[in-house]
Amino acid sequence: QEQLVESGGGLVQAGGSLRLSCAAPGRTLSTYAMAWFRQAPGKEREFVARITWSGGRTDYADSVKGRFTISRDNVKDMVYLQMNSLKPEDTAVYYCARTGASSDLTNKFQYDIWGQGTQVTVSS
Numbered sequence: 001q002e003q004l005v006e007s008g009g010g011l012v013q014a015g016g017s018l019r020l021s022c023a024a025p026g027r028t029l030s031t032y033a034m035a036w037f038r039q040a041p042g043k044e045r046e047f048v049a050r051i052t053w054s055g056g057r058t059d060y061a062d063s064v065k066g067r068f069t070i071s072r073d074n075v076k077d078m079v080y081l082q083m084n085s086l087k088p089e090d091t092a093v094y095y096c097a098r099t100g101a102s103s104d105l106t107n108k109f110q111y112d113i114w115g116q117g118t119q120v121t122v123s124s
Contacts (some may be wrong), residue, residue: 003097004023006020006117008118009093009118010120013122014087014124017084019083020036020080020081022034022079022080029077029098032073033100034098035099036096037108038092040093047106049068049069051070058118059106087098091122093117099113104111
């Protein structure tokens with residue numbers, strides 16, 4: 001069930017940066033925890049980053065820690081993923097997702113609303 005809209009993906013060279021955005025037309029995000037996941041060809045969808053509804057807490061996968069930053073603007077109902085120092089292994093379709101759960105938030109099965117994904121390709 002795809003009801004979020006991601007944007008900002010593209011092709012970038014290794015070491016470059018991209019900023020992904022997530023919007024929810026007709027829905028509110030401001031009272032929900034949000035996350036970004038990614039899925040590379042032939043691989044499982046994996047957790048990237050998550051943020052609480054207030055923005056007070058964030059968590060990251062070890063593979064992106066120190067390079068990616070998740071943030072949100074609850075006035076605009078937007079969630080972002082700033083990706084710096086990109087590597088070829090970051091190549092994947094990136095999805096944002098919304099959850100009403102309050103625990104186990106790195107688990108994709110806790111999220112009930114997803115976007116269609118945006119492709120990020122990092123060339124070496």
